[in-house]
Amino acid sequence: MSKPANKTSILDNLTSIGIALLVLTMSGCASYQKNLPLPQYQPDKGYRYQVLEEESRENTDSLFVVVSFSGGGTRAAALSYGILEKLKNTPIEWKGVPKSLLDEVDIISSVSGGSFTSAYYGLNREAIFNGDYENNYLKKDIEHDLFMQLFNPINWFKLLSPDYGRSDLVNEYYQQHMFGQKTFADLQQNGKPFLMINGTDMTTGGQFPFIQDQFDLICSDLSSYPVSRAVATSSAFPGLLTPLTYNNYAGSCNYNEPTWVKNGALSGAFNPELVQFVDDQRSYYLTHPQTGKRDYVHMMDGGVADNIGMRSLTFGLQNTGPSYSILRRINNAEIEKLVVIVVNAATDPANGLDKTASVPGLLTTVISSATVPLDNYTFDTINRAEGAIDLFKKDIARVEACNRILKNKCPAVQPLPAPGGIDSYVSVVTFNSIGDPEERYWYKNLPTNFDLPAETVDKLMAKGKELLSKAEGYKQLLRDIGKGAGSN
16 A cells, blocks of 8 residues: 555655746746837937927817826726716817817826726727727626635745836736727827826835836837736836836937926926926936946836826926927917816825724835825815916916017017916816815715725716816806806
């Protein structure tokens, strides 16, 4: 009887060795989805605003509409979806052409939960309203599906790899069930609106928009990159999900630093914020004296840098350099009416931390550290954008006043060139605008997750439409160019 026992023992050992080798092999093969190198820097090619601008003639720049979608899980996705529906059902007439306000949206900037709606709309356009997005995402228990992924033994092996994290697994789910293999080339083919899906660079702490202008810095081709992974990066909430890794190929594509970046580096005396922005940009392609070249870029939830997706837009309002610069288009008198719609799904949930003397746990501390500072400066970000718009009007008023003085005192002197005059309409959709305290409390205590009940999703979509309808900027725009408030 000893021989069969030995045979069994040998078989068991071989099986164990085989399993171990399989684990090592599969974990060693698992890796993140790599971004491809850019063969040659071409500032007039790729996913850039001016490229989409040339391909989207029916969407004018004279009526310039920018929208930002905040983070906040399904809560944010549902609220922003309601706004898209409202814009679709808002009839206007511009330059003699009847259309919807959604037809004139030029830029959508989004972070985290809001990026699901912006990306799905960017890829599918009007098809987003056929019910698939509602049923397959907004009203689906995504959290349950993602949790069940952890029970697949193949995924255990993948997660053992140091080059593969939970967010890479999440990205695979998004590819399979939401976005497929569609890339930024597909977004470009669809034309405007120009999407700015934002992540956060872990090293600089700055916002990293998924646009070719930004990918130029790391000599990478955004056109070939899956939209799903941009969304996974934008929503990689720290602590619960892992950062995502990107290869940095800087120095391999003959990137030529734009003049505005070079000039910005010299503007510290009057614009230190621009200097910091330039330093962050240069960190991708210049060698740091202590740490050397950045071979990789690690990114996480875009809400860490800015939870309402307005910082990139505000930069475009204040600077003429980037390809999506709104200021340059105003100065060139290309914009007559500027519409800014901020969709802020931020909440202020009650918690029981102060009911006990116990020290908060690690996860609670991480989540608080990641969310509390964001909510604190959200209002500042909105105020900065409004301040930049007000500055346009003040500049115009100053030039007009100077020209009146010249005309009266020095008629022989040529008048100063006047900057382009614009009408501006700013609307902020926020739960803080809800008048009823009990209703406001209910919305501001909704969780940040991906498994909200269907009736809650319906309420969020309806509330978004209602809040936009009541916003002063939106109402004034309709008085000026609208054909009625539209239906829901």
